[in-house]
Amino acid sequence: MSVAPLNTIADGYRRVASLGNPILDLSPITLLLSIILVIVVAVVGSGWVAPVVVSVVFVGIAYLAGRGTRYLVNILKLWLVVGLLLFVLRALLVKGETVLIPLGPIAVTAEGVDEGLRFSTMVMAICGGVTLFFALVPMRHLTLALERLGVSPRASFVVLASFQSITDLGATARVVLDAQKARGIETEGNVFVRAKAFFPILAPVFLTALAATEERAIALDARAFNSRGPKTSLIQLRPTPAWEWIIVAVCALVAATAIYGGVVGWL
Amino acid sequence: MALATLRDVRFTYENADQPALNGVTLELEPGLVHGIIGLNASGKTTLCGLLRGLIPHFHSGELTGEVVVLGKSLLDWDPAELSRTIGCVFDNPFTQISGIRDTVFEEIGFGLENLGVPREQIIDRVSAVIEELGIAAIAEKNPNELSGGQRQKVAFASIIAMDADVMIIDEPTSQLDPEASEAVFEIIAQLKARGKSIVLVEHKIDLLAEFADTITVLYEGVVARTGPTRDVLGEPGLEAFGVRPPEVSEFAWRLAAAGKPLPFFPVTRAEAARAVSQRIEEVSRGDRTA
Amino acid sequence: MASSGKFASLMRSYGRLTIFLIPIGVAVNFVGGQIALLLKLPIYLDSIGTILVGAICGGLPGALVGLLSNAINSITSPPTFGFAILNIAFGLLAGYFGRLGFFRVWWKALLTSIPFAFIGGFFGALITIWIFGGLAVGGGAIVVGALTAMGMDLSTANFVAQIPMDILDKVPTVLIVYLIIKGIPKRLLVKLPLGWVYLGKPNPRAARPAEASAPIA
Numbered sequence A: 001m002s003v004a005p006l007n008t009i010a011d012g013y014r015r016v017a018s019l020g021n022p023i024l025d026l027s028p029i030t031l032l033l034s035i036i037l038v039i040v041v042a043v044v045g046s047g048w049v050a051p052v053v054v055s056v057v058f059v060g061i062a063y064l065a066g067r068g069t070r071y072l073v074n075i076l077k078l079w080l081v082v083g084l085l086l087f088v089l090r091a092l093l094v095k096g097e098t099v100l101i102p103l104g105p106i107a108v109t110a111e112g113v114d115e116g117l118r119f120s121t122m123v124m125a126i127c128g129g130v131t132l133f134f135a136l137v138p139m140r141h142l143t144l145a146l147e148r149l150g151v152s153p154r155a156s157f158v159v160l161a162s163f164q165s166i167t168d169l170g171a172t173a174r175v176v177l178d179a180q181k182a183r184g185i186e187t188e189g190n191v192f193v194r195a196k197a198f199f200p201i202l203a204p205v206f207l208t209a210l211a212a213t214e215e216r217a218i219a220l221d222a223r224a225f226n227s228r229g230p231k232t233s234l235i236q237l238r239p240t241p242a243w244e245w246i247i248v249a250v251c252a253l254v255a256a257t258a259i260y261g262g263v264v265g266w267l
Numbered sequence B: 001m002a003l004a005t006l007r008d009v010r011f012t013y014e015n016a017d018q019p020a021l022n023g024v025t026l027e028l029e030p031g032l033v034h035g036i037i038g039l040n041a042s043g044k045t046t047l048c049g050l051l052r053g054l055i056p057h058f059h060s061g062e063l064t065g066e067v068v069v070l071g072k073s074l075l076d077w078d079p080a081e082l083s084r085t086i087g088c089v090f091d092n093p094f095t096q097i098s099g100i101r102d103t104v105f106e107e108i109g110f111g112l113e114n115l116g117v118p119r120e121q122i123i124d125r126v127s128a129v130i131e132e133l134g135i136a137a138i139a140e141k142n143p144n145e146l147s148g149g150q151r152q153k154v155a156f157a158s159i160i161a162m163d164a165d166v167m168i169i170d171e172p173t174s175q176l177d178p179e180a181s182e183a184v185f186e187i188i189a190q191l192k193a194r195g196k197s198i199v200l201v202e203h204k205i206d207l208l209a210e211f212a213d214t215i216t217v218l219y220e221g222v223v224a225r226t227g228p229t230r231d232v233l234g235e236p237g238l239e240a241f242g243v244r245p246p247e248v249s250e251f252a253w254r255l256a257a258a259g260k261p262l263p264f265f266p267v268t269r270a271e272a273a274r275a276v277s278q279r280i281e282e283v284s285r286g287d288r289t290a
Numbered sequence C: 001m002a003s004s005g006k007f008a009s010l011m012r013s014y015g016r017l018t019i020f021l022i023p024i025g026v027a028v029n030f031v032g033g034q035i036a037l038l039l040k041l042p043i044y045l046d047s048i049g050t051i052l053v054g055a056i057c058g059g060l061p062g063a064l065v066g067l068l069s070n071a072i073n074s075i076t077s078p079p080t081f082g083f084a085i086l087n088i089a090f091g092l093l094a095g096y097f098g099r100l101g102f103f104r105v106w107w108k109a110l111l112t113s114i115p116f117a118f119i120g121g122f123f124g125a126l127i128t129i130w131i132f133g134g135l136a137v138g139g140g141a142i143v144v145g146a147l148t149a150m151g152m153d154l155s156t157a158n159f160v161a162q163i164p165m166d167i168l169d170k171v172p173t174v175l176i177v178y179l180i181i182k183g184i185p186k187r188l189l190v191k192l193p194l195g196w197v198y199l200g201k202p203n204p205r206a207a208r209p210a211e212a213s214a215p216i217a
Helices: A005-015 A028-043 A049-064 A070-093 A111-136 A138-146 A155-182 A193-219 A242-263 B045-054 B077-084 B103-112 B121-132 B148-161 B177-195 B203-212 B229-234 B246-257 B269-286 C006-012 C014-038 C047-059 C057-076 C078-099 C107-132 C139-147 C155-184 C195-199
Strands: A099-103 A106-109 B004-013 B020-030 B035-036 B061-069 B084-090 B165-169 B197-201 B214-219 B222-228
Touching: A005 B035, A005 B121, A028 A049, A028 A111, A028 A138, A028 B045, A049 A070, A049 A111, A049 B165, A070 A106, A070 A111, A070 C139, A099 A111, A106 A111, A106 C107, A111 C057, A111 C078, A111 C107, A138 A155, A155 C006, A155 C014, A155 C057, A193 C014, A193 C155, B020 B045, B020 B214, B035 B045, B035 B177, B035 B203, B045 B084, B045 B165, B045 B197, B077 B084, B084 B148, B103 B148, B103 B214, B148 B177, B177 B197, B177 B203, B177 C047, B203 B229, B214 B229, B222 B229, C014 C047, C014 C057, C047 C078, C047 C155, C057 C078, C078 C107, C078 C195, C107 C155, C139 C155
Parallel strands: B020 B222, B035 B197, B035 B214, B084 B165, B165 B197
Antiparallel strands: A099 A106, B004 B020, B004 B061, B214 B222
């Protein structure tokens, strides 16, 4: 794998950050608003058609953005784990008059099926929107966009550092696990034996992280982390063009129509 | 203006039984590399913390005595300004990476971003530092996936990019393998060539002998020896303070004790080689008997 | 200037370490959960970080740890976000109990498991009923479903399923928090906002009543 020459890398920062796709380059804020408004369409009304349509639209957007396959895999997993359970439980347990399949003390009722379809598709549409947002927007760009709106850089630090710490402490846990196993701590056996292994693994993970935290605080202080002046950023997000706001307005219009339709009874 | 002046400084960490610094009097001149050496818990890191203003703002405790840094009394310094004026590199490569930047380039620029330096300048300064330290090959890598030696280089780069005139470097090679240590010392040599004032805490006496202009030996919270490198290392009795003299110096003393002193006292291997070849020449010229 | 904003000043008032401990707390929540899964334990143990940070740094940092952990989990499982308020409550409570010294003694720590389990179990069930109509996701939902199938009323089934589960989870959690705090070296306790509690010192803020009530000249 060849390494880009330094000038190319440096020039990259002179330009506005771009992920190479018009959808991926949308401002995180306008994308967020648009997705929320589309979710509104799925939530108002009482049927299962609108949520399914919205879910499909989300898949379409993911493909347009070039993230289709991974998005589809994730969302199908969610449908299976979350959506299916929501549906099945309601189908079986909601009391209704029209019994479709009697199963002893419980029965699959038409009302249950209806409610199951409605609730699970609605929740899945929301899940679809959330998953889509995080599939399209890198966390770094999201925090930058929020900082542009005035959110404190310390808040973005806390968010970004959390993700990194999860990775770091996870790695430490694996090392500690091996070390403790070598010392004779049992991780197999009955539940009490396994439970006793928990503390000897977690405690060193936290305590070493705590000691490192002191050093990290000092090291970051040396990088002017505690300075109070205004901060600049190497990465520059594209200033949001007007047409993105038009997209948001269109979504708002669609959402308003849907709300009206829901109230009036179309959906 | 002296880099730092300490007069009878005593400091005890909160909750500690013993003082960490027990009457330290020291004067450090600017533009030199000052080596600090001593046993663990002899006060080296406390001294660094003091010069940096971590004491008393971050580490609480009892501080007495006079501390003047760059002409201003320590307590008159604004802590944020002092930490901007003095760059620091520590021994643990894993705690000096911010963890919130995705490329080495951005990581090095992090300090400059915090200082509000305009983007163009950041790009120029970071590029310059990357070239200077020869780390262009890892400029696009994720800092969280680098090895210890690579991280330490990035840590140096990050501080150098902030262009402080004073640097405190606390045992930068203690967690690195010999190859990575060499690389770090090359960086320190470059900094020295640029005229930075450096306070360097190290265990590796041979490296200190090579690079330091002055050496201060700390022992149990007091200054046991201080002065130009050659003088401090030339005086016998360093072992009493837990410091092994450089190998070549021991060699020179043994020769002297055997009645065959070298023409001058070497502290580095290069000097030793010169002294020995000079001596061999003298002998073969017949100036001395073997 | 963003760095002088409200969040920044708030963080500054908690000392220099707190802002770095919040990500650690989040990570402990995740790693704790992962270790529990690895050891195939029947409990979640995913709130240890929240309660730990609450106990050593204060309610607000603890609440932030809870909120952030919940939000990160919601990225991959959005329904989780419905329960965010529980995690926030855990953090706030942990700060409250921490300040009162409950985590200094093992049996007092054990006592805190009751309010924690109550919040997690009782309010968890309430949220499940309000937002998810009583049938949410995960293994808990299956238990609730089974109980309902056997004739139990849906709401009752939720409480019956949730509360014991949460007691089983919170009792080890608070004990682990207690033990971990015991293992924190003194020199680090000094730097934590609630460190004075565990060092047995008086509240540094309460030590200046004269200033608070001094007449304005």
